[in-house]
Amino acid sequence: xxxxxxNAIAGDxxxxxxxxxTAARGSCRNCxxxxxxxxxxxxxxxxxxxxxxPSCGNVVMVLVTIRGETRIDMRGIGGMEPAH
Amino acid sequence: MVGVLELVEETPQAKSIVxxxxxxxxxxxxxxxxxxxxxxDGYQAQRSYSIASAPExxxxxxxxxxxxxxxVSPYLLDVLGPGDELELRGPIGxxxxxxxxxxxxxxxxxxxxxxxxxxxVLRHGVAAHSSIPVRLVYxxxxxxxxxxxxxxxxxxxxxxxDVRFTLTRxxxxxxxxxxxxxxxxxxxxxxxxxxxxxxIYICGPSAFVEAAANTLVGSGHDPSRIRTERFGPTGT
Amino acid sequence: xxxxxxxxxxRRRPVADPSRVPPGQYVTADFPVLxxxxxxxxxxxxxxxxxxxxxxxxxxxxxxxxxxxxxETVTVDIHCxxxxxxxxxxxxGVSIDTLLEGVDTSxxxxxxxxxxxxxxxxxxxxxxDGKAWVAHEFGGELLxxxxxxxxxxxxxxxxxWKSAKWVRGLTFTxxxxxxxxxxxxxxxxxxxxxxxxYQGD
Numbered sequence: 430x431x432x433x434x435x436n437a438i439a440g441d442x443x444x445x446x447x448x449x450x451t452a453a454r455g456s457c458r459n460c461x462x463x464x465x466x467x468x469x470x471x472x473x474x475x476x477x478x479x480x481x482x483p484s485c486g487n488v489v490m491v492l493v494t495i496r497g498e499t500r501i502d503m504r505g506i507g508g509m510e511p512a513h
Numbered sequence: 514m515v516g517v518l519e520l521v522e523e524t525p526q527a528k529s530i531v532x533x534x535x536x537x538x539x540x541x542x543x544x545x546x547x548x549x550x551x552x553x554d555g556y557q558a559q560r561s562y563s564i565a566s567a568p569e570x571x572x573x574x575x576x577x578x579x580x581x582x583x584x585v586s587p588y589l590l591d592v593l594g595p596g597d598e599l600e601l602r603g604p605i606g607x608x609x610x611x612x613x614x615x616x617x618x619x620x621x622x623x624x625x626x627x628x629x630x631x632x633x634v635l636r637h638g639v640a641a642h643s644s645i646p647v648r649l650v651y652x653x654x655x656x657x658x659x660x661x662x663x664x665x666x667x668x669x670x671x672x673x674x675d676v677r678f679t680l681t682r683x684x685x686x687x688x689x690x691x692x693x694x695x696x697x698x699x700x701x702x703x704x705x706x707x708x709x710x711x712x713i714y715i716c717g718p719s720a721f722v723e724a725a726a727n728t729l730v731g732s733g734h735d736p737s738r739i740r741t742e743r744f745g746p747t748g749t
Numbered sequence: 750x751x752x753x754x755x756x757x758x759x760r761r762r763p764v765a766d767p768s769r770v771p772p773g774q775y776v777t778a779d780f781p782v783l784x785x786x787x788x789x790x791x792x793x794x795x796x797x798x799x800x801x802x803x804x805x806x807x808x809x810x811x812x813x814x815x816x817x818x819x820x821e822t823v824t825v826d827i828h829c830x831x832x833x834x835x836x837x838x839x840x841x842g843v844s845i846d847t848l849l850e851g852v853d854t855s856x857x858x859x860x861x862x863x864x865x866x867x868x869x870x871x872x873x874x875x876x877x878d879g880k881a882w883v884a885h886e887f888g889g890e891l892l893x894x895x896x897x898x899x900x901x902x903x904x905x906x907x908x909x910w911k912s913a914k915w916v917r918g919l920t921f922t923x924x925x926x927x928x929x930x931x932x933x934x935x936x937x938x939x940x941x942x943x944x945x946x947y948q949g950d
Binding site for chain 3: 514549550551552553556557558582584588592593597598599600
């Protein structure tokens with residue numbers, strides 16, 4: 430199953446954070462590499478969206494919609510920087 | 514909610530949906546929308562579609578390609594009609610946007626229905642009288658599956674706009690365009706060299722995008738000048 | 750409520766016997782592929798199934814030995830938390846009861862773990878007495894990688910995220926330790942008939 434990318438969760442992130450997040454950068458807590466959100470690998474066909482680091486494959490974010498509310502778990506992200 | 518004005522057949526497997534932009538805040542070329550469908554019992558399905566119309570256009574246009582066992586595309590292609598309402602969220606995205614201030618030269622690489630956001634980019638460039646040179650490489654399975662073919666040829670008439678097609682499964686006997694999948698040779702032929710630092714946008718199915726991006730980086734292009742957008746399964 | 754899209758019904762189909770459909774579910778004839786990550790491709794000569802953790806002695810079977818164990822064919826309904834239900838699916842596999850013969854444990858919980866890092870937690874009582882298998886065939890054919898092959902856990906009485914694809918073993922635990930989806934908010938037990946989708950349901 431091929432992954433999509435962070436563009437596929439852009440709408441959910443925009444609702445969660447109040448503005449576009451696709452060009453923001455996140456660093457992977459596992460390998461330290463930094464990537465733009467749009468370039469993360471996204472597995473959408475799941476009981477949630479699983480977002481993985483394109484360098485090491487580790488899970489950086491998980492979005493789940495529970496009782497109509499979308500929440501995000503970002504424990505796999507080491508840090509974030511806004512878009513330039 | 515936006516109102517459906519008309520459906521336009523682009524290819525036997527793809528249609529453009531022309532929408533009335535009610536309360537639409539405007540958009541930038543390269544952005545997308547999330548379309549959400551709700552059944553009478555509350556069941557919902559959602560998909561993302563690139564905005565195929567330019568910011569300067571009167572109407573909002575989305576182009577939908579049929580996915581054989583899809584859930585949403587058959588509805589949009591076969592059931593949705595003029596007068597219906599469509600629930601949209603958007604415009605969404607900033608990463609995959611192109612506008613003149615970002616500069617160029619501009620290389621656009623499209624696979625299958627990945628051409629949709631580039632229609633917006635090309636129309637926007639023309640409407641804005643941009644002098645930034647742009648080259649489009651569009652990979653499709655056959656000539657019949659090239660979306661917006663006539664419009665792309667018209668856009669190619671503009672100075673500074675170059676359009677190349679490559680057909681991967683079948684081509685006419687007298688076909689003078691490229692044959693087969695996009696490869697290093699075709700990209701080197703079409704693209705500006707890395708030294709000119711083109712801005713590169715790639716859109717299409719995941720495997721297509723991955724291959725094109727890897728080839729370009731392998732040819733010396735700076736990864737930070739390459740922007741990618743992956744679609745779900747369609748053919749190239 | 751959001752406005753209805755005229756004429757949209759999705760891929761669902763009406764069901765002859767609604768008593769087979771848990772609350773909030775829709776019947777599908779497809780077999781949707783859901784995944785939290787890339788499909789692993791472990792060569793069979795590197796594959797093994799291991800029972801470990803809070804057990805007197807861990808036990809492990811390489812592929813040939815696993816396939817030599819007695820297996821059975823069952824036809825069950827499966828229910829995904831994303832609301833699709835598929836009726837009358839046929840699987841062939843080794844019963845967890847068979848795998849646990851000779852395993853000495855007083856632990857009441859276990860974590861099933863898979864290639865690619867996926868985990869899910871289960872109570873021992875949910876995988877014994879003919880309730881669970883490690884399945885290597887679907888519909889009479891070798892289980893395809895995208896559906897969890899070479900072998901996946903099959904626990905049909907719970908939501909299908911508990912039927913871990915690409916399963917490689919069970920680790921017994923003293924306490925119920927949330928696995929992958931459970932950590933992100935899904936229910937520790939997951940009974941579709943009680944609609945236990947999320948923590949707190």
